[in-house]
Amino acid sequence: MSTIPERFQEPLQFAAKALMDLLRAEVPEDERLVQKGLILFRQGLVYQLRFEGDQITATVQDVTPAKVRLDLDFIHLSECSCPADGFCRHQLAVFLQLLSQTNSVSAWVEEWRKPLKEKKVAKELGIQKAKDLLMVAGRQQPNYDRWMASFNESFHTIMEENSTPKPYVISELYKVFTRRWKATAPFEQEWKLLYLLVGHVFTFNKMMEFSVRLGHSTEMVKRYYVQHFYEMTDDISDIIDKLSVHSLPFAFDEFIEKLKEDSSDLLTTPFDLEYERAQLYRLLWTKFFKKKEWYAEEIKKLRNIEEKNFPIIVGITHLYFLQRDDEMTLQFLNVPDEQMTPYILYWIERLSLQKEWKRMGPYVEAYIKKLSGYLALSTNYYEKLSYVRHVMKMIQPFCSEANRQDLYEKALIETLPYSYSDYEIMLFDNQAFDKWTDLQAFMDYDIEMLHTNRLKTIEKVDPSLLLPLYHQSVQHHIAQKGRDHYREAVRQMKKLRTLYKKLKQQDEWEFYLEALLEKTKRLRAFQEECKRGKLIDA
Known part of the structure; x- marks a missing residue:
């Protein structure tokens, strides 16, 4: 057995941690990959392990032998001769062979599977707590403060009570918590919709605050549970649309006003998903909080907050927009x-x-x-x-x-090159052929890439518009060098000659040809292609 050189020991520990992130125990494909890699390793099918310079190579005896090159600094860039995409079982088997010389392979595998086990335990515990809460809660009657107290109790019991959950456990606990509070919704459809709306806004705010308190980074949130913030936003939008179909009962007024007060937490919580929380705030104020006198009150409230993060600025701008105060709105924009x-x-x-x-x-x-x-x-x-x-x-x-x-058109110009297709069609349909040819030159498209029918149409209308494109193409091919490019350049030059003749500008052609030949006199192969193409005398 080869002994791992000291220079590889620290990178190996780094690679072991990187693989924890690259492979996910909850993903069935990754679970199968680890199982297969373990089998290859434990059956002793890794051999010819070599350390050469900064390279680690080995062969894995599978159905057919696989040649592996392991990159410990960037484990995901490792290579294998097998046809599998990405990190494969052969690369994992070689990694485990290396790891076995300095650490316990079983300990690494156990640590890798730990998040999956913890998620399962958390889910089972959360479900049990949710059942206990349901036994004493029953259906919620219309009372905003009692709703909020119930949401808070459930959140604390399911999400917070026993320990500080790891980020990979949050999603399972969130699902249990959400099912729990939804299960106690009122029976009446209108009240049920309002209850769901209040519950989702509470949960969005509470999950933000919880994430900040746990110190979860943006990367952690996006990896493990950001999708739930998107789901809540979609659910809130759907609920508001359903509530907006009919006039809301007067009994809703107190609930709506209290929800309005809580909505500003979407802007003030120092959470990284700035666009998403500002968007949810705008959605609520556009479609649900519609009393005009509320806009001025909310603007004053937000302006009095000392630390104005960007979502607060967006919120203030939106309220001016709803007031139809375009002058103030545009000042912010x-x-x-x-x-x-x-x-x-x-x-x-x-x-x-x-x-x-x-x-x-x-x-x-x-x-x-x-x-x-x-x-x-x-x-x-x-x-x-x-x-x-x-x-x-x-x-x-x-x-x-x-x-x-x-x-x-200005928008199309400002967004080039991403708007090229739309702008090209618009210019051609409007017969703005001068702008069309300028666009092709700006995009640096070779004329041979352009649609032949378009070129024929422009040639009939004004052949001179095509001259810059052919000149650009000739220069491009000469600069590329090589016989194939020189032949293409000569072909484009012949087309140029035809265009100059059609325009009765043969003198211009002769002047151009003479200058080009002088400039390229050291390019013997190009000069030969010009002779073969009969652009100059042999």
Whole structure:
């Protein structure tokens, strides 16, 4: 058996921790992978283990031998000759072989499975506590304070009472808690909907506060239980829509007013999901808290909070929007910071749904000014592409109804290259062929990539518009070097010659050709291709 060199011992411990995160015991595929890796290791099928430089290689005797290269610094970048995607059983078997020389493999596997066992225990304990609470609770009668007391008691008993739960246990406890408080909802449909609404808002706030108190990082929250915040937001939206179908009973007024007071916790809790909690706050105030006198009271309340985090600023801006105070709203939107940009689309969408085209213009203009800077903050191309498509879909109705195609085009320009397809179609359909060719040059698209029918149409209308594209293509292929590129360059030059002739600008062609040949006189292969193409005499 090879002895692991000292230089690999610390990276091995690092890799052991990394695999704890890479492989999840609750994921069936990962559980099977660990089982298979253990079998290969325990059957002694790992051999030819070698340490060369910073490389670790080995062979694993499976149905066919698999060659493994293990990277302890970045374990997920390890390689195997087998066809499996990602980290495979052979790589795990080699890792376990290494680990067995310094640590207990059984201890690592037990630690890896610990979250799954803890989740199971927490779930069973939570269910038992929920049953005990149900035995004494019964159905809730309409009383806001008693509802809140019941929610608090259930949350404390199920989520907090016995220990400080690990982040991977939170999801199971949340599910038990949610089933528990929902089970005591009133029978009457309207009261039941209101009870569910209050319960979800309470839970959203309580889960935020709980997460902060436990010190869970954003990464922990997103990995283990962020989906529940999204679920709650969706449920709240659905409930409000159902309640909005009919006029609400006067008996709801006290409940709505108290829920309104609690809603500001969505903005003030120092929790990282800023967009999600600000969005939920806007949803509640847009669709449920509709008394006009409340807007001014809430603005005053939020303005008096000493530490104004960004969700509070969004909340204040939204309340001005609901007051139809566009001057104040736009003051907040027009600040140089790009942080407000993703929030503006909600207000544009609201105005579009209400067909308030006159009011909508300044919002669209403010939004377009921020798009380019906002897109630059992300490095994910496909995420930006999807966002731009949604943006154009949102502003298109206004641009059509208000006859503001100038704004639509400005938005397309500001969001290039992600808006290329829409902008290209618009320019061609409008026969703005000069802008169309400028767009292709800006995108640095080779002319051979462009649709032949489009090029033929432009050539009939104005051949001179295509000259820059052919010149760009020739330069591109010459710069790439190689016979294939030189041949393509010559082919494009022949097309250029035809265009100059059609434009009766043969002198311009001759001047261009002479200058190009002088510039490329050291490129013998290119000069030869020009002779073969009969652009110059042999």
